[in-house]
Amino acid sequence: MSQDFTTTRDRLYFPFLSGFYNSFAQPVGWLAFRIIIGGMLAYEGWNKVQNPMGLAGFVENLGIGPGWFFSPLIAVTNFVGGLLIVFGVLTRPAALANAIMLLVTYWFHVTHPYGDAFLTPAGIEYLNANTDLLTGAGQRQLLADGGARFLSSPTGVQLKAELNSLFWTAGAAIIAALGGGKLSVDRMMRKEF
DSSP states (O other): OOOOOOOOGGGOSSGGGHHHIIIIIHHHHHHHHHHHHHHHHHHHHHHHHHSTTTTHHHHHHTTOOOHHHHHHHHHHHHHHHHHHHHHTSSHHHHHHHHHHHHHHHHHHHHHSOOGGGTTOHHHHHHHHHTGGGSOHHHHHHHHTTTTHHHHHSTTSHHHHHHHHHHHHHHHHHHHHHHOSOSSSHHHHSSOOO
């Protein structure tokens, strides 16, 4: 059975809100969470479906091969799995497959930081030659240290990539653990995963 977040009246400071929480807020909130996580996965997957072999070289360079198999698998997992999560159909398996894939993405960001290659000397040279692309203040801050602050500061790209991957991994994992909820096709079926 899917999760049951029912809150009994005696546990609430305002017992009259029990019906609102149990009948509306929790099911609709869970549906919104599923739509956001699944929708973003489907959106990201759509780009990959349009070029199913686009990640073949990338996954092989990670040691995950063969790329001709895993690249389309990632595309389908994101796109179809995301749609299944949105509609609450086979929610747990779809979310679990995406959570595993996203865990690999998180691992990649942690073990392969952007480093100096993100803003290469050629890239810095290009930005210097095209100063109209940046404001004066932004250019001084970005180019003075070769982009190091941009990459590794507490608000830098590296930390944001890691936290973003961690958030999406956790979201998919939570859906895999709890299922589609009251407002899902899974709930209407006789059995669910």
